[in-house]
Amino acid sequence: MSEAKVLTLDGPGGAGKGTISRLVAERLGWRLLDSGALYRLVALAAKRHGIALDDEPALARLAAELDVVFLAEDESTRVLLEGDDVSRELRTEQVGDAASQVAGLNGVRQALLQRQRDFRQAPGLVADGRDMGTVVFPDADLKVFLTASPEERARRRHLQLQEAGVDASLSSLLKEIQARDARDMQRSVAPLKPAEDAITLDTTRLSIPEVVERLTEWLAERGLVPET
Ligand code: C5P
Numbered sequence: 001m002s003e004a005k006v007l008t009l010d011g012p013g014g015a016g017k018g019t020i021s022r023l024v025a026e027r028l029g030w031r032l033l034d035s036g037a038l039y040r041l042v043a044l045a046a047k048r049h050g051i052a053l054d055d056e057p058a059l060a061r062l063a064a065e066l067d068v069v070f071l072a073e074d075e076s077t078r079v080l081l082e083g084d085d086v087s088r089e090l091r092t093e094q095v096g097d098a099a100s101q102v103a104g105l106n107g108v109r110q111a112l113l114q115r116q117r118d119f120r121q122a123p124g125l126v127a128d129g130r131d132m133g134t135v136v137f138p139d140a141d142l143k144v145f146l147t148a149s150p151e152e153r154a155r156r157r158h159l160q161l162q163e164a165g166v167d168a169s170l171s172s173l174l175k176e177i178q179a180r181d182a183r184d185m186q187r188s189v190a191p192l193k194p195a196e197d198a199i200t201l202d203t204t205r206l207s208i209p210e211v212v213e214r215l216t217e218w219l220a221e222r223g224l225v226p227e228t
Pocket of ligand 1: 037096099130132
């Protein structure tokens, strides 16, 4: 069976993966997997059901049974958890922080593995996360690790939150980003790191269209999309 193509985009938070993945997926007509949203949903569901963030068996069960619907819209994706629209709440720093705690639990990661692989459908998938190239899609056609300086990532996150009408201070965002990076890189299961065969792209001084262009070129060079 010939599998659908996969482009993996891994990297720390605020490196632009979300926006870039969406734009590349749109341009290619491929599906999109925002794997961070799944960890955020587990954290949010835990809060709703009063489950502690270190109760691994209960969180793994929750992850396996997650009742979630992704509705693709023009500029974003609407997310329904147990029938309720949680799209806004999902993006808050508190939920991101709780997500990074549940993401350190092997039982939760295992429970989400097949759900993530099921997104792989023809003609292709753009998978955004931390371990897309290392664990979830080790045989991906192109693996890219996107980075940017912590200061630049805090600045971008700040802008994104402002646009969404969420209040946050730049200095506290920088601290949170650094704490989350440290936790994501140091955990024993699926730590944040580039796959051995990934290309690392530092986006600190690149605009979003420049990054999208670079990725499209790399895909075309590998014969994954028609030359533009
Ligand atoms: O990318 P996003 O900020 O939505 O991810 C939230 C958290 O989920 C990350 O800080 C990380 O701990 C976790 N995550 C993960 N593996 C992924 C995607 C996200 O561990 N593939």
